[in-house]
Amino acid sequence: MTTDMLNIREMCDAFGVTPRTLRFYEAKELLFPQRVGQKRLFTRSDRARLKLILRGKRFGFSLEEVRQLLDLYHMDDGQQTQLSRTYELAQKHLADMQAQRAELDEAIAELQTQMDWGAKQLAEISRNTSDAA
Numbered sequence: 001m002t003t004d005m006l007n008i009r010e011m012c013d014a015f016g017v018t019p020r021t022l023r024f025y026e027a028k029e030l031l032f033p034q035r036v037g038q039k040r041l042f043t044r045s046d047r048a049r050l051k052l053i054l055r056g057k058r059f060g061f062s063l064e065e066v067r068q069l070l071d072l073y074h075m076d077d078g079q080q081t082q083l084s085r086t087y088e089l090a091q092k093h094l095a096d097m098q099a100q101r102a103e104l105d106e107a108i109a110e111l112q113t114q115m116d117w118g119a120k121q122l123a124e125i126s127r128n129t130s131d132a133a
Contacts, residue, residue, distance in 0.1 A: 005034070005041040015050055025053060030067055060093045 008019050022040070025031045030053055033040035042050075049070055056066040069089070072082035 004044055006047065008033075008040050008042070011042050011047070011050070014047070015054065017050075017054070022050075025050070025063075028063055028067065030063065030070065059090070060097065061089060065089055 006014065008022055011017070011022055012019055022031065022033075022042075026033060026040070031042070031046050031049055033042045033046055035041075052070065053063075053066050056069070057063075061069075069082060069086050072085060073079065075081050
């Protein structure tokens with residue numbers, strides 16, 4: 001085996017994924033390892049693709065979106081189409097993430113207000129119980 005190729009265990013170790021994850025991405029036609037008997041050997045291209053898959057997943061891209069973006073790599077336009085489409089999707093996902101953050105910030109503030117009220121209520125009850133004793 002050349003140093004350019006990684007087996008499934010080496011890929012798992014390098015990217016912090018499970019063999020099942022790699023097989024799943026292969027089944028979804030996101031990765032294309034070479035087969036030598038029962039062994040899967042991953043090329044430098046597979047490693048780059050996996051890095052992009054994991055990044056896309058982290059940013060909320062669907063696997064289908066990631067697959068479509070990866071497929072655009074092979075167009076003969078200097079990756080202009082791929083980069084433009086990636087940018088469009090990234091803008092949409094960023095807007096979605098910012099909206100989710102705003103909703104979460106609002107929920108956190110509301111929960112904090114309720115907890116502050118609850119703490120005051122508990123202190124009041126505790127004070128009244130102590131005064132009555």
